[in-house]
Amino acid sequence: MSNVLIINAHQKYPFSEGKLNQTLVDKASKWLGENGHQVRVVTMSDSFDVEQEIANHQWADTIILQSPVNWMGVPWLFKKYMDEVYTAGMAGQLCAGDGRTSAEPIANYGTGGTLTGKNYMLSLTFNAPAQAFEDPAEYLFEGKSVDDLFFPMHMNFRFFGMQALTTFASFDVMKNPQIEQDLARFEAHLAAQFK
Template sequence: MKNVLIINGHQKYEDIAEGNLTKMYIDSASEFFEQNGFSVKHSIVESDYDVKEELQKFAWADYILFQYPVYWMGVPWITKKYIDEVFSTGVNTVTYISDGRSREDTSKKYGNGGLMQGTKYMLSLTYNCPTSEFSNNDGFFDGLSLDEANIATHKTFQFCGAEPLETYSVHDIFKGDLDMDSELKIFNALLKKNFIDNK
């Protein structure tokens, strides 16, 4: 049985971001994993979490699904706080042992001191912006792809040795015409591709 940790990276703002969309994706993912024989644990960044318990979950997990809304081009600040606290406290035990460099061996490069080898992660993002802004030289992100625009989160996991799975994102979430039935089918198809077909 494979273990998956689902991290709810949502931060609530009244009347703007209540967390219902994030919850919908997490509920759908939980059902998918349970139906496919995964053992599931949850973390909620907007909670009174215990850092040591979070690290135990990271050590336990074969997979991490990181679900969060993109606020101001990055993770919500409370989610960044979670990352800083958990990943930093995991030094020498769970997340990383060093930055990878060695005075004795100059071939060892920065970013190769991670302890999470074998762990795979998937980002699942909710966005206000349209998909047309990515991989478009005339778009807001100046030609960056979705993953390039979220490089800080990817590099955090890479620094710790984890491997990326294909990213999911949903866009234009405030337009009022979001077809969630269709989006959840796309989401679940990608979960199958990432966690079942690529085993």
């Protein structure tokens, strides 16, 4: 039915081996395969070839970014991946410049993406409880959503011309984990996004 690239952005730490993120990757890979999709997986803990990763992005109809949230963003190994792969992809494979022209040097910034017609989905794991988001009375996020927090990541994919699918999040995964419920929600989420 479609080609799906899953990026496991987890980076191992002594307090976080990455079991949940790997379980979500395995669940997505199995479910997608059973439902007729072709799947490729890249993991940040493994070495990667820049040209192959560009080719993976071109091959994919949808990219799933599976990532823990470390210090309000993605782990640094995935940032390194972006710096290497996405910068190399600026040569026309992922985008043809930033969309501006010498005739229009101000307008159309961010419209040079060559991955139009493709989608991406963020799947995130948080130590934060769900209540920390979207409740203005909560101190840290002041009523902002998960997608507000990950606005820069959305812009990275949009820069390449991609469209967002609905974000999935698992919350409170260290202090109050609800793994079985999260896995059931994740499978239902996949079914809704990949009809």
